[in-house]
Amino acid sequence: MFKFKHKIQYYETDRMGITHHSNYIRFMEEGRTAYLEENGCAYDKLEKMGVVSPVLSVNCDYKASTTYGDTLAISVAVTKYNGIILEFSYVMEKEDGTVACVASSSHCFVSGGGAPVIVKRAYPELHEKLLALVTK
Amino acid sequence: MFKFKHKIQYYETDRMGITHHSNYIRFMEEGRTAYLEENGCAYDKLEKMGVVSPVLSVNCDYKASTTYGDTLAISVAVTKYNGIILEFSYVMEKEDGTVACVASSSHCFVSGGGAPVIVKRAYPELHEKLLALVTK
């Protein structure tokens, strides 16, 4: 499974002494964009094609805290793709294997102008690539 | 119902031209802390008592995008409190009444050292205040 590493930065901590929970939403994006890039669907490539992929929802369960100095291994997988909606799941583990966070997100596809895009029809090659990720 | 206003800042937008989705998790915190402060349970007051309240989970459904110049009215409500877990719901509306985001979060209570805190026993006054928020 694809894994992305993120080292927690000092600016990502809060005065509770731990990584602020909002940052995990950003780590999800770091993992997701790296995963898509590795599989030939990088966000900037999509944007050049005239497609953007807004986030429809995020869910995040915090299992253990992290802080400055920790490194997270972020596992990313596509759990659903039906030509309209793309869903990801994420597991973030600390170096000792402790699960820090389990999360998911869903995404759609729109044109630069904001109109919904039927990927299958408009971008068949991208469609095939995304389909292949589900069973990966 | 309690409402908190947040004006979207330029630094909260991304290159899709809209407010980056991770920032809504921060807007939830802005609304929640303002709500708790108004009801005599401000985070800094809790911390002085030796209690911190980490986030257990967040869920966020993005219904409409916002951007620089928009102002969100964030409605905050306590949906559950059982002495151990505190849950909030949020609705964020644009100035024209469009719902931009519907969200929820859950929280626990721990001592500064990280040990779980039974609020009812350790802080009965805080417990009563939080209980009163559920039916508010």
Added chain:
Amino acid sequence: MFKFKHKIQYYETDRMGITHHSNYIRFMEEGRTAYLEENGCAYDKLEKMGVVSPVLSVNCDYKASTTYGDTLAISVAVTKYNGIILEFSYVMEKEDGTVACVASSSHCFVSGGGAPVIVKRAYPELHEKLLALVTK
């Protein structure tokens, strides 16, 4: 002098227990955009005209720390405008009058495509408004 209020949020603190220094650069932007908006030069209005105003430099001296619960009063002034470069100064004060931060920034004007814009020639009305701010 124009003053903008910013209440420090929990997510703006770091594990030193204070507002992370990078956030003051964002407070400068909050103050600057509010100031320009009040003076008829709002960023979104400029962007609709086809002009964006990238930041050329920032300088920030941290005089006293702040933390969650503090409210900063941010004074903003235009210190220079010559038709090409626009400069701002900022003083941020805590509620008791303690100066937390003294800062400055400089900005230029480019078209959406990135080409330099001679404001005086291309947008004479904007030019007059900006000129008027220097001596304000």
Added chain:
Amino acid sequence: MFKFKHKIQYYETDRMGITHHSNYIRFMEEGRTAYLEENGCAYDKLEKMGVVSPVLSVNCDYKASTTYGDTLAISVAVTKYNGIILEFSYVMEKEDGTVACVASSSHCFVSGGGAPVIVKRAYPELHEKLLALVTK
């Protein structure tokens, strides 16, 4: 010279389409903390010793914009250390060698309680390590 790599994330861009200028202050911290870690003076090690190192000032000149997909090579050097003040300089280059940002920052040392720390007297070993960085 020490170089640290930072890949620009989508959440670091703004609606101008470029990396928001405030993030470079965070990239400075990423480079600085990595540099200190490599030289045996990691922030978390200092904190365990009871020393924190607040930022006194930052200066940042933006020379060229970057955006999602770019990778910055951040060169970090200590330009001054006199036992009380520690100063860093930074140069950030894009993959094609274009300089995106030239910056500097200064720092002091205080105890967890906020009292100034004379590093030379209180932490002679740390003092020697920091001194050695100036001429490196």
